Amino acid sequence: MSRHTYLTMQTPAEARESWFSRVDELGVELGEETVPLSAALRRTLSRPVEALRSSPAFHGAAMDGVAVRAEDTFTASPRRPLRLEIGKNAFWINTGRPLPEGCNAVVMVEHLNVEEGGRFVVTEKAAFPWQHVRKLGEDMVATEIILAPGVEIGPYELGALAAAGVTHPPVFRKPRVAIIPSGSEIVALSEAKEEDLRAGRSLPEFNSIIFSAMIEEAGGVATVSPVVPDDVERIREAIAAAVESGVDLVIMNAGSSAGSHDYTADVIASMGELLTHGVAVMPGKPTALGVVEVGGRKTPIVGTPGYPVSAIVAMEEFVVPLLARWQKRPAPRRESVPVIPCNPIPSRPGMEERVRVKLGVVDGTCYAVTLPRGAGTVTSLSRADAVISIERDREGLDAGQPVRAELLRPREQIEGALLATGSHDNTLDLIDSMLRRSHPGFRLTSAHVGSLGGLLALRRGQCHLAGSHLLDEETGVYNRRAMRENLQGVPAMLVKLVDREQGIMVLPGNPKKVTSFEDLCREDVTFINRQRGSGTRVLLDYELKKLGLSPARIRGYRDEEYTHMNVAAAVLSGRADAGLGVRSAAAALGLEFISVGVEEYDLVIPLRYAKDERVLALMDVIRSEEFRKNVQAMGGYGTDGAGDVLWEYDGK
């Protein structure tokens, strides 16, 4: 079994540079075409555009009033008002209309007295030549260059083109890109059977959907081939067909890694030149760059990694900039802002790292919470607010160490977000959705670190609120003691959110007959736990202690998940026989649920945010009848008193 190794390990910038130089040598020219204005939006001008006519094309009135010859009015003054005759030496005119022959000024209607039923007007002031006149060519003069090549045509540019009489502007032909998805295990999303997808028997191909959209937004046009299996000959044929179809660029998706079924790099080498295989960036490392030649036609090619997060890094580092380069557009760059990471971010020395984060602006400082870093985690793309790049020579970032992040969303969306760090509950997602609907611009973004982690983040001033369900073992009261112990100096209100039923989740039919905490200690039962600091973990430990059971007896006690849903998924997939969590999670995945009690899940909100308009909007949401209805529909929740302020902690 042969195993490939990466030939080189350039940084993304180095790899891009050398590939671009090689591609430049090929002399790729998009060529140009003309398009009607109605189809020109977001196209890119291919050459300087000159005005075909002047605008305005005549001397016109800039005010409503009468057009006059200025020289006729030179004697007018308050002491010697001047009478002008309509139709003879004064002509009513509206803004925008051409001056009558011989006129060179406009007197505003507000400065005129009308006499004898409109036959005459009287002015008390001399007009100066070209007063209130929009002169021919004031906006643009025929033959002037009005727009430069490389300009992306937006609404304003359409207006300038129309005013200049350019009804069919010259634009670059759209770069054509062939996307070839590959992999014996995957099927095109359009061809997959829903039941096979859900059961995990089919792996859907969706990178081509993301790629096509990225290419479209970069001004190109993509065609997607049928999925090619992991077979050298078939891959070669697909690439050859793409090149022969005359595309400007080929993207071979997946198979660019160094696994035994990863043929892309070898195929590129055999069909032309492999310039780069392996780039010093994580994710995105297994990228191949080269040029292939078929029938004398040389075409640039990128082999992108199969995992979507890696693939997107390859798209953003190599494909999008190449399309911009061909269209003479500046490569897009994201707005960057200073942020403070809430958690340490390890990175591998020698590799640039791209870490996707959520952001929250708390008391004027922007805090970043990392999202799961798996290269296959598509939701880390859609949930991210920003990307932090860690340089090659660093071994990661400490929590609290300032760094810059590139925004993936408009800044106002970041600023409109409430950052909830703490325990996870599905009602948080519901609140987010309802908040966005009732107050577009506001949202709730949540980071799941468990109840205790949330209180600690609040104390550090790194979030706006925290979901918490920490039981005081001695009193059976929720959250107050934990707030007193962990929130010193941060006066805060405890807001009732929901009561929720906790219980043991098992497969339908309860094959292992787990009905109590004692059963979790059985030899034949595997448990899936929640992480330390989570309220559910506290609950488990409390119950075990009450019953005198040692955690060491539970098989899987050290296997941790971070959310109720992931615990439920572990049970559903057979990874564990039982887990502890809320009824709504069990219900969502059709698991059986053995109730062990009801707990209180609250929000802790520092008093200094009590009047924040986003917090007020959130309180409106959780006090609404609609919220109660939606929560009850999820099952396993009580909503009595939702939104009540249970307690105000004075911070002492």
Place this chain on the structure above:
Amino acid sequence: MSRHTYLTMQTPAEARESWFSRVDELGVELGEETVPLSAALRRTLSRPVEALRSSPAFHGAAMDGVAVRAEDTFTASPRRPLRLEIGKNAFWINTGRPLPEGCNAVVMVEHLNVEEGGRFVVTEKAAFPWQHVRKLGEDMVATEIILAPGVEIGPYELGALAAAGVTHPPVFRKPRVAIIPSGSEIVALSEAKEEDLRAGRSLPEFNSIIFSAMIEEAGGVATVSPVVPDDVERIREAIAAAVESGVDLVIMNAGSSAGSHDYTADVIASMGELLTHGVAVMPGKPTALGVVEVGGRKTPIVGTPGYPVSAIVAMEEFVVPLLARWQKRPAPRRESVPVIPCNPIPSRPGMEERVRVKLGVVDGTCYAVTLPRGAGTVTSLSRADAVISIERDREGLDAGQPVRAELLRPREQIEGALLATGSHDNTLDLIDSMLRRSHPGFRLTSAHVGSLGGLLALRRGQCHLAGSHLLDEETGVYNRRAMRENLQGVPAMLVKLVDREQGIMVLPGNPKKVTSFEDLCREDVTFINRQRGSGTRVLLDYELKKLGLSPARIRGYRDEEYTHMNVAAAVLSGRADAGLGVRSAAAALGLEFISVGVEEYDLVIPLRYAKDERVLALMDVIRSEEFRKNVQAMGGYGTDGAGDVLWEYDGK
């Protein structure tokens, strides 16, 4: 003749607020529809989207290697290597593939020794459960909310939807907007005859093109009616037809002012409610907002001003935010940066002013130069880098007074620009175009304040370079004396750009027989002058002085234009009989040209920018053969020595 007055004068924010409340009361609901992923890009989700399947849908390998049952490997150590049999308790697996039944860990290929031709593998390390496994639901668990309502679908969201099995996401129906252009003097661009447009006999309607594009980019869909003349009944009919067609919003373009042919406000009032007529913003004041009712159907309506720059303010203040509101999207907001105005910006107290500016980042400070402020100046839209808003209670801004500007272009395009402030020459536009083509991301943006104004801007550190053609009357040498007199403290190089022929421009056939400076003093000749501080003005005054002619004798001496092209346009339009300017401007408009001599037009570049990569790129452009060819094609230029450094001024 009746004249309307504005009913009220709310700020844009107040007017928006009251109109939105009224529109909300109408209960407009876009409703939703489902679209395939291939048509979902940039649509807006109408409700929370839940994952229809978990992703991954199975436990899969996260590395290439062999899948094992972790428990089988617990005894492995360097001292007691463990042998596993392929096909029995070890199974080759590639990244992404499902684990075989019973397996719960992957051992990386790098940690294995292969024995007996691949029948066995040997590991020296115990695998822990779920090592190198992507667990079911790691990315998302079925039923979890993965995307919230109001989210605009981009490439990443398409990926998340596909991974979640959501092939037809629910999105808001696109808001439908009817645009009704009006005005007896205008014709639809598609129907206008080219010769009528060029001659100024037809005024083309192009606001609807700009509006349609803005609506499309705001997620809506626009339909444009035929142009309606200024006739109350016809306007009423057009609005009624639009409402009956079921649109969500009607835009009536032009006729919203207070002129005698401006009927929009009256028609709105007569068909329903006129909430606002006249908004305290310049440009944009003559905007009307209301609701019309036709056959029981109530529809919001905006009357936008006819001038494009005003119209766009109305679109951006009222229409775009309403479309966002209906789609539950945050209203778009532009990035704002601190800038220093290079010139005073007057504004009318009581009115908010929106001033469009060019920007240049010089030594880390962003400087703003105002563009022409006419409401009809479409090029002020396409040329602007940013908009400065001046608050209602201010009387304008002084030069040098810090203010914030909202960017109209990505920041990197601002940062890539060289700001040339000074004399105008058409070759600057050519350099800009060539620079953009050779170095996408770089550009030359020029502000026309005359040669002397350019040197003064350089001394204040408010631009990167200046075009100059200042003649020393005593020595006949260009620019050096002016640099010594005006650039103290700024060491700079004088770079030869072009020689250019200056002369007197007259109509073809020279009807007034103007052949010399003496002729400019004739009673029957009207002259059009350039502004003080411009090199051409200096040249004129020098020649007049040499000849002993008094400027007071020249009719029109005080009528000034800022560019050669505008002088040429003034002559072409009959506004003046003669003007002084460069041959290329005369040639561009087909004027006759009486040469009076050749002058030197140079660039002055401070030495501290000599190694700036944008300046180096600019030098490459002006030293290129292509530049010389292009300049020569414009006529009236000499290119000998273009790009030579003529002199280095030491700043003393």
